[in-house]
Amino acid sequence: xxTGPANxxxxxxxDGVEEMxxxxxxxIEALRRRLIDTYRSWGYDQVIPPLIEYTDSLLIGLGHxxxxxxFKMTDQLSGRTLGIRADITPQTARMxxxxxxxxxxxxxxxxxxxxxxxxxxxxxxxxxxxxxxxLFGEAGLDADIEVVSLMLETLQLAGLxxxxxxLGHVGIYRAVAEAAGLSAAEQETFFELLxxxxxxxxxxxxxxxxxSAEFVDLLQQMPRLAGDKSVLDKAxxxxxxxxxxxxxxxxxxxxxAAVIEQRYPGTQMYFDLSEVRGYNYHTGLIFAAYADGIxxxxxxxxxxDHIGEVFxxxxxxxxxxxxxxxxxxxxxxxxxxxxxxYAAASDDPAQWQxxxxxxxxxxxxxxGLADQPAIQEELACDRQLQxxxxxxxxxxxx
Numbered sequence: 001x002x003t004g005p006a007n008x009x010x011x012x013x014x015d016g017v018e019e020m021x022x023x024x025x026x027x028i029e030a031l032r033r034r035l036i037d038t039y040r041s042w043g044y045d046q047v048i049p050p051l052i053e054y055t056d057s058l059l060i061g062l063g064h065x066x067x068x069x070x071f072k073m074t075d076q077l078s079g080r081t082l083g084i085r086a087d088i089t090p091q092t093a094r095m096x097x098x099x100x101x102x103x104x105x106x107x108x109x110x111x112x113x114x115x116x117x118x119x120x121x122x123x124x125x126x127x128x129x130x131x132x133x134x135l136f137g138e139a140g141l142d143a144d145i146e147v148v149s150l151m152l153e154t155l156q157l158a159g160l161x162x163x164x165x166x167l168g169h170v171g172i173y174r175a176v177a178e179a180a181g182l183s184a185a186e187q188e189t190f191f192e193l194l195x196x197x198x199x200x201x202x203x204x205x206x207x208x209x210x211x212s213a214e215f216v217d218l219l220q221q222m223p224r225l226a227g228d229k230s231v232l233d234k235a236x237x238x239x240x241x242x243x244x245x246x247x248x249x250x251x252x253x254x255x256x257a258a259v260i261e262q263r264y265p266g267t268q269m270y271f272d273l274s275e276v277r278g279y280n281y282h283t284g285l286i287f288a289a290y291a292d293g294i295x296x297x298x299x300x301x302x303x304x305d306h307i308g309e310v311f312x313x314x315x316x317x318x319x320x321x322x323x324x325x326x327x328x329x330x331x332x333x334x335x336x337x338x339x340x341x342y343a344a345a346s347d348d349p350a351q352w353q354x355x356x357x358x359x360x361x362x363x364x365x366x367x368g369l370a371d372q373p374a375i376q377e378e379l380a381c382d383r384q385l386q387x388x389x390x391x392x393x394x395x396x397x398x
């Protein structure tokens with residue numbers, strides 16, 4: 001007697017892993033093509049990184065969280081550890097460092113599956129399709145403005161005219177922690193408390209430190225420095241005379257917001273100056289996009305200037321990634337079903353040539369198979385190819 005699972009269970013997929021049937025697949029594929037075409041129209045060259053790489057390069061530069069999300073296995077050829085990519089950004093950084101060696105800015109775009117060991121959030125898929133852009137070799141704000149603008153263009157392609165984006169700057173956390181004289185261990189605790197917005201715990205912890213009342217007040221205010229553009233003015237008052245680096249980071253945020261407001265006047269901007277997401281690898285601006293009805297961010301990005309160091313070539317870098325699977329949820333209707341032409345089974349060379357000609361014109365032609373029923377609904381055909389007066393013609397299929 002078999003001890004394996006019952007046959008009824010063989011069709012089940014792992015939790016968080018989904019298949020896409022024709023209607024959903026058509027919608028996502030159409031969106032993917034539009035995204036890549038848009039990125040290329042902005043000057044970004046498409047790359048297709050491998051699905052697996054050695055973890056020595058795949059997990060470098062993006063922190064511990066990526067390590068936990070990555071499936072790992074042993075390469076049967078080399079004995080080294082391989083990882084199935086959970087993020088494409090480090091792969092593009094490797095490509096910029098070793099496959100291009102361009103001296104000027106290098107714009108790359110991509111779209112492909114990634115795989116996560118566990119969902120990033122409730123109801124999230126573990127096998128999303130990720131698309132995005134990376135801009136290497138430019139440290140100025142123009143590069144940050146470009147990738148934020150392109151992220152907003154991405155959302156508009158899915159019909160989201162009014163976007164909600166969060167803006168932050170990890171340089172603010174670093175500058176304030178350094179100005180307060182926090183030790184490495186204290187900075188780690190401060191980081192954890194900020195990450196979880198644990199205001200009461202933060203206040204209790206600060207009381208245990210030997211800090212001046214000025215810095216205690218400043219660090220207590222950090223989680224509260226979130227809201228609309230007025231937050232920048234409030235923060236400037238708190239940081240004035242305390243940290244020039246923090247003020248410089250505020251200037252950058254204000255300059256970026258001004259351009260985005262001009263280019264995309266319908267965008268709702270939310271500033272969170274205590275945002276420390278990606279602190280381990282981001283070096284400046286960080287941003288995320290949200291949409292009504294979807295709890296988690298649809299897109300995330302920011303500046304990560306140091307990632308190239310591990311590949312032997314440190315270059316300024318900024319970019320974003322968008323979850324195409326989530327983005328497609330914003331599209332109410334997929335592309336119109338492609339109606340086709342049915343050609344009955346035949347060995348007539350003239351019919352075969354007529355079929356080829358129709359396909360070359362962009363038509364969908366389904367050829368019948370011998371002894372198989374022609375079920376119009378299943379074939380999704382509304383026309384037929386028929387021989388009329390010695391000539392093959394397309395007629396309506398009733």
